Amino acid sequence: MQDKYLNAVVVGRRALTDRITEILIAAQAGRALPPAEAGSHIELRFGGDDGRFLRHYSVVGALTAGSAPEPYWRIAVQRENRARGSAFIHDNFAVGTRLRVSRPLNAFRLMRHRPKHLLIAGGIGITPIFAMARSLDARHEPFSALYVGLERATMAYVDELGALCGDRLSVIQTQHDGIPDLKALLAIQPEGTQVYVCGPAGMIEALVAAAADLGWAPERIRYEVFNAAHKPEDEGFEVRLKDGDTLAVGAGMTILDALEARGVETYADCRRGECGLCTTAVVACDGELDHRDHFFSDEDRADGRQMTICCSRIRGRVLELDI
Amino acid sequence: MATIAPQPPKRQLSDNDIFAAMEPHDSGAFANNTTPLIRNAWYACARSTEIGRTPLARKFLGVDVVLYRTLDGQPVAMRNRCPHRSFPLAKGKLVGDKLVCGYHGMEFGTDGVCSKLPALANVPATASVRIFPIADRGPLTWIWMGSPDLADEALIPDTWWLSDPSWGTVSGDFHINADYVSMHENLIDQTHFPFLHPDTVGTPEYARSKLTASTENNQVVIRRELLNCAPPGVYGKPADIMDKRVDRTSEARFVSPALHTAYARVRVHEPDEGKPGLYRYNITHVFTPETNNSMHYWWFNSRDYLPEDEAIDSFMLDAHTQAYSEDVEALEWINEVVRTDGEEQFDLSFAPDKPGLMARRILYRLAMAEAR
Numbered sequence: 001m002q003d004k005y006l007n008a009v010v011v012g013r014r015a016l017t018d019r020i021t022e023i024l025i026a027a028q029a030g031r032a033l034p035p036a037e038a039g040s041h042i043e044l045r046f047g048g049d050d051g052r053f054l055r056h057y058s059v060v061g062a063l064t065a066g067s068a069p070e071p072y073w074r075i076a077v078q079r080e081n082r083a084r085g086s087a088f089i090h091d092n093f094a095v096g097t098r099l100r101v102s103r104p105l106n107a108f109r110l111m112r113h114r115p116k117h118l119l120i121a122g123g124i125g126i127t128p129i130f131a132m133a134r135s136l137d138a139r140h141e142p143f144s145a146l147y148v149g150l151e152r153a154t155m156a157y158v159d160e161l162g163a164l165c166g167d168r169l170s171v172i173q174t175q176h177d178g179i180p181d182l183k184a185l186l187a188i189q190p191e192g193t194q195v196y197v198c199g200p201a202g203m204i205e206a207l208v209a210a211a212a213d214l215g216w217a218p219e220r221i222r223y224e225v226f227n228a229a230h231k232p233e234d235e236g237f238e239v240r241l242k243d244g245d246t247l248a249v250g251a252g253m254t255i256l257d258a259l260e261a262r263g264v265e266t267y268a269d270c271r272r273g274e275c276g277l278c279t280t281a282v283v284a285c286d287g288e289l290d291h292r293d294h295f296f297s298d299e300d301r302a303d304g305r306q307m308t309i310c311c312s313r314i315r316g317r318v319l320e321l322d323i
Numbered sequence: 324m325a326t327i328a329p330q331p332p333k334r335q336l337s338d339n340d341i342f343a344a345m346e347p348h349d350s351g352a353f354a355n356n357t358t359p360l361i362r363n364a365w366y367a368c369a370r371s372t373e374i375g376r377t378p379l380a381r382k383f384l385g386v387d388v389v390l391y392r393t394l395d396g397q398p399v400a401m402r403n404r405c406p407h408r409s410f411p412l413a414k415g416k417l418v419g420d421k422l423v424c425g426y427h428g429m430e431f432g433t434d435g436v437c438s439k440l441p442a443l444a445n446v447p448a449t450a451s452v453r454i455f456p457i458a459d460r461g462p463l464t465w466i467w468m469g470s471p472d473l474a475d476e477a478l479i480p481d482t483w484w485l486s487d488p489s490w491g492t493v494s495g496d497f498h499i500n501a502d503y504v505s506m507h508e509n510l511i512d513q514t515h516f517p518f519l520h521p522d523t524v525g526t527p528e529y530a531r532s533k534l535t536a537s538t539e540n541n542q543v544v545i546r547r548e549l550l551n552c553a554p555p556g557v558y559g560k561p562a563d564i565m566d567k568r569v570d571r572t573s574e575a576r577f578v579s580p581a582l583h584t585a586y587a588r589v590r591v592h593e594p595d596e597g598k599p600g601l602y603r604y605n606i607t608h609v610f611t612p613e614t615n616n617s618m619h620y621w622w623f624n625s626r627d628y629l630p631e632d633e634a635i636d637s638f639m640l641d642a643h644t645q646a647y648s649e650d651v652e653a654l655e656w657i658n659e660v661v662r663t664d665g666e667e668q669f670d671l672s673f674a675p676d677k678p679g680l681m682a683r684r685i686l687y688r689l690a691m692a693e694a695r
Contacts, residue, residue: 032694269449
């Protein structure tokens with residue numbers, strides 16, 4: 001089986017806002033990276049030789065209309081106060097830092113030949129949305145974009161997106177303009193408009209609910225949630241294995257990360273709670289299971305006998321797994 | 324005559340400048356059968372009537388693709404390989420607008436997104452298959468194998484005469500075991516006509532007529548003109564003007580990696596009462612690399628008179644099928660030698676090869692710009 005990951009190196013870094021840093025990633029030894037379609041993301045492994053962290057980031061691509069595809073991948077990383085992965089990137093990534101990256105995966109696909117496309121970005125959710133705007137512009141497909149942030153100074157690529165979109169872009173600064181009325185926005189869209197949204201979970205939930213209220217078919221809202229495995233308030237806990245061995249799962253890492261670092265044989269593919277390959281039976285837990293996947297049914301969750309170890313955690317101190 | 328004042332050299336050449344100038348130049352500056360294929364271009368993938376409700380598997384640029392139409396007739400081009408265990412999706416079945424994999428029943432919609440994965444309660448967002456931009460234009464359907472972000476349908480080459488009812492068109496197709504670079508060079512090289520096609524398009528008089536070649540926006544155009552001559556049989560017989568003197572002009576154009584067009588214009592000196600003074604023929608050669616050493620080829624010969632005339636259709640079809648069969652046979656022989664002969668050869672080129680080399684240089688540059 002071919003290796004999913006490539007050796008890569010950081011070739012550029014610059015601050016976009018106080019909290020957001022742009023990183024350019026190229027293949028080692030000057031080889032070209034596989035091209036990334038708009039909406040695709042890469043898995044990034046970093047933090048020492050064994051790659052202690054694994055995070056997903058959308059590939060932004062070229063910042064101007066009509067540019068040739070870039071020979072490197074451009075990502076933007078927002079520092080979350082207690083999410084260790086993004087803090088590690090901000091503190092440690094420099095030109096020359098070596099990484100392992102996956103080939104681009106496209107789980108957020110643009111459709112073609114829609115009467116209209118509506119792009120909605122909240123905060124750092126701009127990264128896939130920017131690539132989508134560039135693609136739609138290049139292909140002369142009708143679209144409009146809404147970019148919501150606290151205020152302009154915190155909004156990465158807001159000027160570049162304005163230059164690309166012209167009057168197709170609306171910018172909402174919630175600090176001055178308040179929260180946008182997403183239901184009113186959907187209500188005025190032409191028949192057949194396809195919506196793509198990336199941003200905070202609350203914003204996506206509000207948009208999905210607004211579309212449901214208006215009687216829209218659910219597939220007309222396409223969204224992407226990143227790094228569901230990590231929340232700023234996460235705490236560390238301990239995992240006990242069948243052979244009696246124990247290992248520590250720190251905040252900012254997953255159970256899967258900890259098992260792999262220990263050399264335990266595991267199975268995982270998507271690493272974001274969708275494919276179910278990493279599902280593991282739970283023997284005991286001194287607290288509640290904190291399911292963060294999209295794989296299990298509500299019934300499975302209530303049953304509490306298994307979990308996806310790529311993203312789910314516990315609210316407690318000790319978890320005993322059948323592994 | 325103006326004199327040119329000698330200019331002092333701007334700076335002294337260093338040893339390094341001189342050594343650099345002595346380095347051999349890139350011998351690969353002209354595309355051949357080993358040059359990477361150009362992905363960012365529209366290529367014909369099928370006659371539009373070939374694509375329907377039965378999935379059609381075909382390889383383009385080395386990539387397996389499945390083609391089908393939705394219930395309302397829209398063409399779909401999907402990677403012919405399930406992202407789960409590589410089952411060829413063309414071996415599955417169409418249910419409504421969705422293609423269902425014949426191995427584990429994963430269902431893929433026209434945007435490539437998996438909408439059903441029978442073994443799981445929820446479909447993972449990562450379960451999707453690559454979709455290629457595709458569009459119908461007249462008798463052909465076109466596909467874009469490169470970055471979908473660049474797939475502007477305005478870039479599909481214009482071949483309006485193929486769907487204009489006032490033009491009559493005959494057509495044929497071949498699967499050829501040869502590289503598409505040699506095909507481009509063959510089509511823009513007219514010095515082979517009298518030898519490879521002695522019975523149809525090759526008249527010795529025409530081969531010696533004056534030729535101009537130029538490049539315009541990554542296209543190569545050759546034009547030639549022959550005044551006050553006898554009409555060639557292939558154009559004169561169907562128009563019934565073999566007893567006339569005519570002026571011939573023609574243009575052959577390397578349009579894109581996917582297309583070569585040729586226009587022939589025959590102006591009759593003293594046309595008979597009620598008959599045209601000008602006869603126009605457009606020849607359309609459309610081809611798509613299947614691999615580096617094989618291609619799909621469709622040809623069209625169109626005329627601007629008597630569009631429904633079956634006798635002319637039959638004459639044109641026979642004459643051109645013969646000529647193109649001769650080209651196909653020659654290109655397959657050449658490709659086999661190039662691939663299998665154990666001693667490498669750097670082909671010689673001569674003055675009349677310039678238009679072909681211009682086209683091969685453009686193909687090489689386009690390929691290198693993508694390969695980086």
